[in-house]
Amino acid sequence: LSVGVPKEVYPGERRVAVTPANVVVLLKKGYSKVLVERGAGAEADFLDEAYTKAGATLVDGPQSIWSQADIVLKVRGPALEEVEHIKEGQTIISLLQPAQNKELVQKIADRKATSFAMDMIPRISRAQVFDALSSMANIAGYKAVLEASNVFGRFLTGQVTAAGKIPPCKVLIIGAGVAGLSAIATARRMGAIVRGFDTRPAAKEQVQSLGAEFIEVEIEEDGSGAGGYAKEMSKEFIEAEMKLFKEQAREVDIIITTALIPGKPAPKLIKMDMLDVMKPGSVVVDLAAEAGGNCEATKKGEMTTYNDVKIIGYTDLPSRLPTQSSTLYSNNITKFLLSMAPKEKEFGIDLSDEVVRGAIVTQKGDILPPAPRPPPP
Numbered sequence: 001l002s003v004g005v006p007k008e009v010y011p012g013e014r015r016v017a018v019t020p021a022n023v024v025v026l027l028k029k030g031y032s033k034v035l036v037e038r039g040a041g042a043e044a045d046f047l048d049e050a051y052t053k054a055g056a057t058l059v060d061g062p063q064s065i066w067s068q069a070d071i072v073l074k075v076r077g078p079a080l081e082e083v084e085h086i087k088e089g090q091t092i093i094s095l096l097q098p099a100q101n102k103e104l105v106q107k108i109a110d111r112k113a114t115s116f117a118m119d120m121i122p123r124i125s126r127a128q129v130f131d132a133l134s135s136m137a138n139i140a141g142y143k144a145v146l147e148a149s150n151v152f153g154r155f156l157t158g159q160v161t162a163a164g165k166i167p168p169c170k171v172l173i174i175g176a177g178v179a180g181l182s183a184i185a186t187a188r189r190m191g192a193i194v195r196g197f198d199t200r201p202a203a204k205e206q207v208q209s210l211g212a213e214f215i216e217v218e219i220e221e222d223g224s225g226a227g228g229y230a231k232e233m234s235k236e237f238i239e240a241e242m243k244l245f246k247e248q249a250r251e252v253d254i255i256i257t258t259a260l261i262p263g264k265p266a267p268k269l270i271k272m273d274m275l276d277v278m279k280p281g282s283v284v285v286d287l288a289a290e291a292g293g294n295c296e297a298t299k300k301g302e303m304t305t306y307n308d309v310k311i312i313g314y315t316d317l318p319s320r321l322p323t324q325s326s327t328l329y330s331n332n333i334t335k336f337l338l339s340m341a342p343k344e345k346e347f348g349i350d351l352s353d354e355v356v357r358g359a360i361v362t363q364k365g366d367i368l369p370p371a372p373r374p375p376p377p
């Protein structure tokens with residue numbers, strides 16, 4: 001079997017699906033060829049020479065990949081211009097987001113190709129090694145703090161210097177999932193005072209173990225939903241939460257929001273009146289920008305300023321740390337592929353495997369309905 005790695009075509013995308021280190025792994029496991037498009041890793045600092053040294057076959061242009069490879073590994077789902085090149089029976093693994101890309105899924109099925117969505121891999125213990133959403137969320141949380149600190153006018157840490165005492169900056173992180181916890185850890189390492197909030201009670205201990213304070217509302221309502229994800233909260237809870245955030249907004253310098261509910265638009269938690277009470281020079285980073293944003297003023301993909309508060313709505317944070325995100329994504333996707341085809345010449349698609357069934361979107365010409373999700377833990 002041959003594997004193909006085209007250069008990503010999505011504007012601004014700097015990641016590459018497979019790094020040279022994983023080319024070595026695939027060849028060692030018996031894949032006949034790893035075809036890599038010239039320049040595919042350049043923006044992530046994986047240069048063509050490194051791929052050649054790893055044993056990859058470099059090719060010019062995407063056509064040679066799509067026409068030759070049995071399995072194509074990508075970061076983003078295929079673009080329309082790529083779909084044209086898909087050949088019958090080909091397998092494509094990428095962050096496909098099938099629910100948001102129904103037309104694309106239909107087109108892939110029309111080409112009679114098999115496709116897997118890395119973002120649909122069930123989040124069970126066994127599948128953690130394939131969990132690209134967690135890998136990317138970890139990076140997004142880290143980078144969110146760096147982006148905030150880049151436009152924030154002071155240190156994050158406190159210092160006592162000859163020129164005066166500097167108080168530490170205060171950071172509030174809303175949503176303590178994978179990205180939120182990563183942001184908490186990063187802001188703590190940079191010396192900030194950090195507070196965290198989440199609707200799931202399980203988050204409390206995790207926030208505290210990172211040296212941050214867990215802030216709470218008086219209402220008792222468990223926000224844990226199916227599969228460890230959050231559920232939508234009652235109106236009363238959201239109101240209490242927003243009251244708490246308004247008090248916090250007066251005090252903190254940086255707010256990073258990460259609140260998401262699967263399949264729903266992101267809850268709007270930071271309203272204009274909260275931005276009104278923030279100090280001049282404060283920063284909000286909205287990691288939910290892609291899903292509509294947690295902050296009312298967020299502009300998707302951009303940084304805007306309101307009342308001298310900067311609001312960052314970048315949706316490409318993993319791609320802004322391209323070497324790291326490519327390394328982790330490449331490990332995730334390579335291990336996922338090897339779990340289905342460890343050595344064999346034939347791909348073994350075992351639909352009774354919960355992980356395979358969860359991630360598969362099309363099989364030859366058929367669109368498979370989404371796999372049932374596990375009940376709440």
Ligand code: NAD
Binds near residue numbers: 262
């Ligand atoms: P996510 O990105 O879907 O959501 C981010 C956070 O926002 C969640 O913690 C959620 O509780 C929170 N949130 C939702 N509504 C909110 C509101 N109104 N106010 C404040 N916060 C709100 O979540 P995620 O990072 O993908 O992780 C969700 C859960 O899944 C976590 O418990 C995580 O530990 C778990 N997880 C398990 C595995 C695994 O077992 N393989 C892998 C990854 C994540």
